[in-house]
Amino acid sequence: MLSNKEILANASRQGIVVPSFNVPYLPMVAPVVRAVVDTDSFAFVATARLEWYKYEAKGLRPVFDAFMEWNRPEYVALHLDHVPVIDEDDVRVDYLDVLKEALDMGYGSVMIDGSRLPFDENLVASRHAVELAHGYGIACEAELGAVMGHEAGPMPPYDEIFASGKGFTDVQEARRFAAETGCDWLSVAIGNVHGAVSTATRDQKKVEARLNIEHLRTLRDATGLPLVLHGGSGVQRAYVLEAIENGIAKVNVCTEIRQPYEVALRETNDIAKAQQACYERTRWVIADYFGIAGTRAKVTV
Numbered sequence: 232m233l234s235n236k237e238i239l240a241n242a243s244r245q246g247i248v249v250p251s252f253n254v255p256y257l258p259m260v261a262p263v264v265r266a267v268v269d270t271d272s273f274a275f276v277a278t279a280r281l282e283w284y285k286y287e288a289k290g291l292r293p294v295f296d297a298f299m300e301w302n303r304p305e306y307v308a309l310h311l312d313h314v315p316v317i318d319e320d321d322v323r324v325d326y327l328d329v330l331k332e333a334l335d336m337g338y339g340s341v342m343i344d345g346s347r348l349p350f351d352e353n354l355v356a357s358r359h360a361v362e363l364a365h366g367y368g369i370a371c372e373a374e375l376g377a378v379m380g381h382e383a384g385p386m387p388p389y390d391e392i393f394a395s396g397k398g399f400t401d402v403q404e405a406r407r408f409a410a411e412t413g414c415d416w417l418s419v420a421i422g423n424v425h426g427a428v429s430t431a432t433r434d435q436k437k438v439e440a441r442l443n444i445e446h447l448r449t450l451r452d453a454t455g456l457p458l459v460l461h462g463g464s465g466v467q468r469a470y471v472l473e474a475i476e477n478g479i480a481k482v483n484v485c486t487e488i489r490q491p492y493e494v495a496l497r498e499t500n501d502i503a504k505a506q507q508a509c510y511e512r513t514r515w516v517i518a519d520y521f522g523i524a525g526t527r528a529k530v531t532v
């Protein structure tokens with residue numbers, strides 16, 4: 232069985248994306264795994280700290296246990312998404328403790344998110360996280376640039392963000408950050424935004440984001456790392472496909488499969504029906520949006 236790092240290296244080399252599906256509700260694990268298996272693809276199942284606090288993923292251990300219950304190691308692997316140094320509500324987090332707990336438990340890869348810190352502090356915090364993860368032989372993702380959307384306050388108008396490049400990952404900083412942190416994968420900001428998570432806005436339809444592909448290419452060339460696109464839901468398909476050809480090896484997807492689950496649950500009060508809605512949308516993401524049905528053998532050999 233390959234490590235998460237080897238899987239992503241394979242995917243990156245061949246221009247195939249590894250979707251990383253967040254599961255803010257534990258019953259989403261089963262339909263996500265089923266959709267990956269039925270489409271003969273490979274994906275990560277992921278949880279982020281905010282999904283234990285703001286949704287019903289309950290914690291590192293419950294997600295780990297739910298994953299192990301449905302695990303099909305030839306098709307899926309477990310990833311710990313966003314462990315922030317400063318969270319979306321501006322609270323400092325004991326990020327090394329959280330990472331250590333996940334690594335002890337057996338998560339296959341982890342992410343440190345120091346993106347709310349000034350550059351130098353992000354670099355130091357990320358380096359510490361990378362050293363910790365590498366001590367376990369586990370890959371560590373880090374983030375540079377501002378992928379907005381998780382914070383509760385209003386976001387600047389999307390067209391303004393995209394046109395100005397505000398918060399985009401800086402190329403010179405990315406070169407230094409990759410070299411000095413030793414991170415395995417880098418999450419970049421190139422026009423992508425996260426789906427909203429505050430209770431007031433989480434039901435809203437996401438903006439149909441665009442991506443600056445030219446900027447992505449310069450980041451790929453500067454870092455030499457597999458790059459990660461957060462906020463995968465709702466990105467215009469042509470852009471996402473071009474991004475995968477130009478350095479993006481992993482795309483995080485949550486809102487796209489979370490909202491159908493929530494809507495179905497609200498309408499029917501039946502978890503099986505909500506799981507079916509989640510299954511169908513996950514299949515759609517894999518087969519119709521990314522177009523990677525049948526590619527499992529290519530990334531797992």
Ligand code: 13P
Nearest residue numbers: 426461462464483485486
């Ligand atoms: P979306 O909810 O926009 O798909 O973003 C998910 C994500 O990036 C999790 O890290």
